[in-house]
Amino acid sequence: MTVLLRHAAHLRTAAIHTRTSSVSLNGWPGIPDETDARMTRGTVPGTHKHVLLRKEVMPLFLNLLSRINKEVLPLNPGPLDSWEYRDARLGGGLSNHASGTAIDFRYDVLEADHQIHMTQAQRRQMERILDSYKTADGHRVFGWGGEWTPGRACDEMHVEIGQDWQVGRPIGVADVRQVTASMHLRADGTVGPGGPVSPPGPHPTTRVHLALLRPGLTNAEVKVMQRALLAHGFNPGPLDGAFGPRTRAAVAALQRSLGFTGYDADGVPGRKSMAALGLTAV
């Protein structure tokens, strides 16, 4: 009996472990329970809006949101979402909301229809703001859905801790801590004495090798391409790094959307199709 009970307890622990170990699209672990010790709540400075996020990213998001509130779109009049344990709406796996590393703001006006709703001035200001959060080696910390392909994946309401294909490399806890410290951010998202410092230059795009992006191959660069395809609205199937028929069909669809036909739209990646995904092919 004791043995059976112990076995049952072990199975329960194993099941919980399996869920918490699943990773969201940006590489941060999913957190199924909002009362998890890794989570925290914060109030956006200058608003009465609250967010529920992973502790390490809270100061950066609070600072970002306070700037969006002041410089792009007031946050008090509309919705603001953060942690939610669910899959990504475009597919491909666990949403970055599920790891407490993404927010959605003002979707009452920035509708979830993949279209652009901000003015050019608002979009330029978003870019300027996002450029001010960079790692020491010049990579943006945040990825913004407003930069994803209009009509297919554009998601202006959505900001996340960046994915490698968009910001140039995976952004981890150490990056987040470093940027938070270099900008002199307090836990509540306000700027302490000494900050902010001027940001490094433009962020390089992710480099991929065309020789590794060939149908039939399985490797990490195929996975980077698959994630970028998905975020641009071309579903490559499972994000498993295996360049199979579905991934090839997604590349072909991307190529046709760029105006290529015939052999130029055969699903074998080239420089131009990869550039459209924000990837530099070498």
Ligand SMILES: [Zn+2]
């Ligand atoms: Zn979102």
